[in-house]
Amino acid sequence: MPARFSKRIRAAIERMACEYGPQGWWPIASEVQRFAPSNNPRRLEGYHPGEFDFPRTIAGRFEICCGAVLTQNTAWANVRHALEGLLVANALSAKRLLELPEEQLASVIRPAGYFNQKASYLRAVALWFQANDAMLVRSERSLFALETARPILLKVRGVGPETADAVLLYAYRLPTFVVDAYTMRVFGRLNVVDSQSSYEVVRSLLGDALRQRTLERTVEYYQEAHALIVEHAKRHHGRKSDATKDFLLD
DNA sequence: AGCCAGGCTACCG
C-alpha cells in the first residue's frame, strides 16, 4: 500500500537529479580541499559532488556533527561563519571544544544564532562523539548498527530526529533518510504527505521508496536525495507556497 | 522594515 506513492517519489527525485546535477553533501570545509582538487567552485565550501567517500577523518565527522546542530533553523551561510569561528578557536575537535568555557563557545558560534542553546547542545554532542565515534566507525555498517545507534543519539540534548539522521547518514553513512521542513513542503505539494504526517512516518515512507539494492548504494542515494530536495525547495518552495514555478507538478 | 533560514526543548491543553 505504501508502494502507491513510491513511483511518484522516485520520479520526483530523478527529475531533480537531472535538473540540478550532483550535489555533494554534506559540506566539509576543513577536509575536502585537501583531497582531489577540482574546478567545481562549490568544493571551496566543502561540497564534494559525485564523491561519496567523505568524511574520511575524525575531524570531518566532528565537523558534520557540529554543522548539524548549528544549522537548526538557520541558514547555512551563518553556519559556515560559526564553523570557521570554531576552526580559528582551535575547537573543531571534541576534546578542544569541551575545553572551551561554554560562554566563550557561545560567542564563537554567535553568527549561527541561538548561540546560548547551541553552545550547550554542542557540548552534549561532543560528549556523545567521544563516547561513540570510534565504535561507529569500527563496527560494520548495518540496519542493526543504525537501530542501535539512533535511540542513543536521540537522547542527546539538542539532538532531535532530523539532526540525528543527518549525523548518522552523512557522518557515519548509515542508511536513514533525513526529513526536514523542505521535505514536508515538497512532498506535501505532491500529495504524498500531509501536514499532520509525523516525522517517523515520512522518514519510513521516503526511506522505503528510495531504498536501493545495497546498503552502500542506499546511503549514497539518501544523501543525494536529501540534498536535491533542499535545492529544489530553495528554488521553488518559499514558505508562501508558489506551486506555479514547480516543474514537478507540470 | 520585515521575513526567512538545512529544529529542538519545555510546557500547555
Added chain:
DNA sequence: CGGTAGCATGGC
C-alpha cells in the same frame, strides 16, 4: 498525543 512560544543572527 498535537500545538506553540522561545531561542537570535545575518541576508535579501
